[in-house]
Amino acid sequence: MKINWFSPLPPARSGIAQNFARQLLPALAGRHDVIAWTDQDQVAPELSQIVRVARYQPNNPPWRKLNEADVSVYNLGNHGLIHGGMWNVSQRHAGIVILHDLCLHDFFAMVLLRILEKPDAYIAALERWYGEDGRRAGEAFRKGGISPECMTQEFPLTGEATRGALGAITHSRRALADLKETLACPVIALEHPYVAADESRHHQWLAARTAAARPPYRLVVFGYLSRNRRLEAVLEALAGIPEREQFRLDVCGELWDEGHIRTQIERLGLGSLVKLSGFLPESLVEQKLSTADLAINLRFPSMGEASGSQLQFWDYGLPTLVTRTGWYASLPEGTAAFVRPEYEIEDIKAHLGAFLANPGAFRAMGERGRQVLKSHDPEKYVNALTGFASLALELSPRIPALELAGRVGSDLAQWLHPAASAYLLERASREIFTMCEGKSHDRNS
């Protein structure tokens, strides 16, 4: 299969680039003819040994070249600057959308309001999916009357990301039923791919961690650290336990507001316990994770999707604290320690206390998580992805059919009374159905 692969690519500071693309592209390009399309200024040179990399301009994509492939796949996440270009292409060129986040309001707010400065398009998207409520909320949000967090939860705009798509892929089985109900295109859930380290390497990490297993214990927070990563709650909890001196917290990643976090650290008297390491180059990731004792991987509100970093923590056999929400809530019991959103600080404190009481129990938890990785084989992912793409392509005539049905409906509404248009709508519907499905419509279809 010839595949156009739109994705953030290393060295972009995105989990999709750093984890997902690195894990999946070797397997995908090994089996299929893949072009990785990017609008990034820089791409890691080693990537070109795995896959052909080509550049596109979001406002003037090379349609002919793109149309030479069998299918285009868009990896969409919540970062407007990183995913805005490929979303722009996806709106005009139907493909498979991999939803790396399910709550995409932040993305659309950034792209439509800040980058493209198209408030009408933003309001229209909300109205399309949520009717009058959506329109009103969007207008209130623009005036500062509703918080981004509230909009994200109430109006996630997931459907807008897959509008006109051939199909959608989620990494959250938990979200699948809702997506099937909401989206117009076929949807499947696949396990987020991950290539686990081999046993000998894992044993080295384990030995190193066991040998150094004494206070102060190393806590890590990793990734693109937006407000929903709950760092403030972690700091509050750490400051609130008497045994805080037995921990060191290493914050590795880009902070949404570093100044604010530094102020919090100072206010809570955690200056000697917390280190802000910033975004880590790949070479330092192994060193940090192989020597850490506990990873804190909270999300609230959750954007709904699977976490590549959670798989990475498991790969290192690291025990983790996760919020019992979204994809995380579906993790098997015993593979992570859960934090309830409504009792966040209390739960974090309790888990830190439990860790001090029995670090071995937490190490066993990390090991159980590592076993989960066996179901995340990239080869399986590639098989399922291409099978799904073939199915979605067979159904692609539905896309112009749905557009046509929309145009017919809105045109008739302009000049024909509903009572008079019923017959015509019925005939048009039947003919559109026959054209796109390749079989006659009957009332049971």
Place this chain on the structure above:
Amino acid sequence: MKVLILTSGVPFIRGGAEILAESLRDAVCVAGHQAEIVALPFQSCPPSRISEQMLACRLLDVTETCGVRIDRVIGLKFPAYLVPHPHKVIWLLHQHRTAYEFWDHPAAGDLIHYPEGPVVRDAIRQADRALIPEAEAIYTLSANVSARLRRFSGIDAEPLYNPPASAMLFYKDSAKDYFFFPSRINPVKRQWLAVQALALCREPVRVRFAGEADHEAQRAECVRSVRELRLGDRVEWLGMVSEQQKRDEYANSLGVVFPPVDEDYGYVTLEAMLSSKPVITCADSGGPLEFVVDRVTGLVADPTPESLAQAMDTLWADRRSATAMGEAGRARYADLKISWETVVENLLR
């Protein structure tokens, strides 16, 4: 019988399909029936319009008119052949070619340049697969069109050959020193290939091109090539010629050069045969290959300037063979028994 011939086209553009529809109408009337042409305007750009026009065709009701039943509908072109009728017969001139064999053709492909091209292509293919078999019978213009229909849509259809317009008026005269190349000037007809071949000919071969360009830029490009290759004294651009002038050009030519890409049928081949002239065509030219027997009624070259030049040199240097091939072509045309009577008999059966 009351017969409607359904076709589609671009207003103010007249070509082979329009002539064929008129010839069919006349032939149906000669056979004692009543026939009219319903020509629907077709616009392929932007591609999103195509599905609207498909639906428009599906919503047309041509089962009767003012209480009078329409006995038979003959669909010729996309999307007109999608119009439903209980007694529809399709005589397929071709499907929407840029959704099929011309999808990724470097010169002819158009849908491929649009972002929505693939989904529109797939919708056209799906509709064809689903709706062409509605017809009571399916015929095509040529074996080449039948092969494409089989290959892309999995539908079998019998070819029905028809004669060129005014077939009885073509005649033979003594051969003068030129090949004739009549066609609309565009990249698919490949006038450029003949020009490049001329530059490689060892004999002082001359070619007279007749026909208008689809776009002025295409004609200008050919003229520029001729100038750059210093072929001015060996090429003539006749432009649009009358039917009589065309027949005269055929009659007086040494042979006919016709190397298009995957032609549906190719009246040029039949007109050359009626004029007892050999035809030089190419191995990828499609329809002409159903009539040109290599080294018997003409020459089949590879689609390269070198190969085409060699074929032109061969006939230029061996006039006796050229004459013999022309005569063989005329005899083969007679053997094929191509007639409107046969076409009408099948379509109204």
